[in-house]
Amino acid sequence: METSKKHKIGIVCYPTYGGSGVVATELGISLAEKGHEVHFISYSQPFRLDVFCQNTFFHEVSVPDYPLFDYTPYELNLTSKLVDVVLHEGLSLLHVHYAIPHASAAIQAKHILETYGLHIPIVTTLHGTDITLLGKDKSFKPVIEYAINKSDAVTAVSEDLIKETHSHFRIQKEIKMIPNFIDLNLYSQEVDKKLRSKIAKDDEKILVHISNFRKVKRVEDVIKIFNNVQKVVPSKLLMIGDGPDRVRAERLCRKLKISEKVKFMGKLKSVEEFLSISDIFVLPSETESFGLVALEAMASENAVISTNSGGLSEVNIQNETGYLSDVGNVQEMSENVIKLLSDEERLEQFKNNAFKHAQKFNLPSILPLYESLYFNVIKTK
Numbered sequence: 274m275e276t277s278k279k280h281k282i283g284i285v286c287y288p289t290y291g292g293s294g295v296v297a298t299e300l301g302i303s304l305a306e307k308g309h310e311v312h313f314i315s316y317s318q319p320f321r322l323d324v325f326c327q328n329t330f331f332h333e334v335s336v337p338d339y340p341l342f343d344y345t346p347y348e349l350n351l352t353s354k355l356v357d358v359v360l361h362e363g364l365s366l367l368h369v370h371y372a373i374p375h376a377s378a379a380i381q382a383k384h385i386l387e388t389y390g391l392h393i394p395i396v397t398t399l400h401g402t403d404i405t406l407l408g409k410d411k412s413f414k415p416v417i418e419y420a421i422n423k424s425d426a427v428t429a430v431s432e433d434l435i436k437e438t439h440s441h442f443r444i445q446k447e448i449k450m451i452p453n454f455i456d457l458n459l460y461s462q463e464v465d466k467k468l469r470s471k472i473a474k475d476d477e478k479i480l481v482h483i484s485n486f487r488k489v490k491r492v493e494d495v496i497k498i499f500n501n502v503q504k505v506v507p508s509k510l511l512m513i514g515d516g517p518d519r520v521r522a523e524r525l526c527r528k529l530k531i532s533e534k535v536k537f538m539g540k541l542k543s544v545e546e547f548l549s550i551s552d553i554f555v556l557p558s559e560t561e562s563f564g565l566v567a568l569e570a571m572a573s574e575n576a577v578i579s580t581n582s583g584g585l586s587e588v589n590i591q592n593e594t595g596y597l598s599d600v601g602n603v604q605e606m607s608e609n610v611i612k613l614l615s616d617e618e619r620l621e622q623f624k625n626n627a628f629k630h631a632q633k634f635n636l637p638s639i640l641p642l643y644e645s646l647y648f649n650v651i652k653t654k
Contacts, residue, residue: 280365280651281310283358285351285375288319292565293400296430296453297370298322303456303640305329312362314354316347332358348374348381355382359393365651368396368643372404373413376420383423394650397424399448401562401583404438418442425650428643430563431584437562449646452587453565454639457632459545460572469550472536478508478614481551481575483544483566484558486516493518494557494603496525496535498578501607503534506614511547513538548573552620553610556580559600564588568634571627576613576620578606594627 282304286297298319301311305328312330313319322331334354336345351374358364359382367382369375376397386393397420404417421427421444428451429435435448473479480499484490492512499510512522512535519537526532538547548554554570556579561567563584567577571588577595579585580602589595596609613620 278648279308279310280647281312281363282647283312283314283355283362283364283367285314285355285367285369285379286319287371288315288317292453292563293370293398294319296400296565297368297398299454299456299636300368300640300643301329302326303636304644307640307644312358312364314351314358330362348378351375351378352381352385355379356385359386359391360389364393366394366396366647368398368647370398371400371402372397372417372420376424377416380420380423394425394653395423396426396428396646396650397421398451399427399429399434399438399562401430401434401560404434404441404562414442418444421448422446425653426646428646431587433584433587434562437583451639451642451646452634453563453568454634454636455565455568455572455631457572457635460548460569460631464549465546468546472511472550473509474507476507478506478553479511479551480508480553480555480610481511481513481547481570482555483513483570484516484556486514486518486522488518489559490516490518491557491559491600492522493525494601494606495555496522496529496531497603498555498557498607498610499535500529500531501603502610502614503531505611508534508614510535511538511551512536513541513544513547515540544569545573548575551575552624553578553595553613555606555610556585557598557600557603557606558582558585561585568631572631574624574628576623576627578610578613588630590626590630594623594630 284301287294305311310328314332316334318331334351367379369379379395383393427446427448429448430453482495486492526535548570554575554577556567561583567588577589579589580600581597591597598605
């Protein structure tokens with residue numbers, strides 16, 4: 274994108290604690306810091322947009338309770354809000370994260386705006402769940418296909434997700450791979466020795482898992498892996514996040530009698546200080562389109578033990594930054610953790626490799642890819 278040309282960009286995302294919301298918000302903040310005017314549009318303020326940022330604005334999608342409807346028509350409310358913001362703020366482009374309801378609402382808004390004589394380009398970023406979960410529901414298929422094919426540009430966060438999208442849908446639109454990113458400045462923290470001493474003894478290692486504790490994350494596998502590890506290597510486990518499977522994980526800890534070695538931390542806005550004191554990040558997910566949280570751990574010099582599902586092999590490099598195993602292979606993952614924790618030299622090498630690999634995904638390297646994409650779609654409108 275021309276450095277002298279600044280644009281008004283609308284970003285539509287989920288505001289919740291999750292990878293897509295984090296990426297969308299950090300992208301918007303970074304664009305604003307470069308002088309672009311960024312308008313966030315969602316049903317509540319994105320959780321990382323909790324401090325004042327120059328050139329950023331938030332537009333709330335109100336969701337009134339209509340007596341006529343059994344279910345609140347959020348997509349219609351979002352469509353109307355998009356039309357309103359584009360008209361009154363003079364936006365140059367809409368960047369929507371997730372095919373439905375965000376891209377489908379944006380396409381509807383685009384058609385409405387054309388009746389006003391306005392053409393607004395739509396950039397759609399696919400993050401995974403809209404394809405891997407909703408894509409398996411045939412009732413959504415026509416809408417997702419239409420939203421993707423009618424977008425002016427489409428991106429996906431991994432090569433695996435692009436393949437997955439083509440396997441589920443009839444896509445005529447080119448899908449460009451732009452990976453998720455991190456701001457390495459957030460993770461260049463020194464180890465907080467005082468904090469570490471509160472979690473573990475000097476001779477103990479620290480394992481960590483971060484997720485939304487949904488079924489797909491297989492948090493019980495994390496507990497089983499740690500149980501095998503702690504029998505061989507003195508260690509503690511940090512479970513960061515929350516969700517429907519937390520209770521099952523806590524029950525399993527009590528059953529295995531390891532509760533005193535496992536700390537459930539709940540949802541944390543900032544995980545960097547805890548990642549800085551940990552040694553190995555464990556992610557036994559059934560599927561991950563990218564694995565942003567693994568990348569965050571690697572930026573904090575954690576070796577990674579993960580499954581080989583989805584885009585994880587594009588982030589965690591086998592026998593270099595960590596180890597990959599088939600989904601559900603708790604025994605192999607346990608052995609890999611023990612192998613690393615029992616070899617200090619190898620562990621340090623993997624930690625260093627992880628940090629070096631994470632540098633490839635640093636925000637300053639990825640941001641120009643989005644800016645170039647924006648410039649191309651705005652230029653051709």
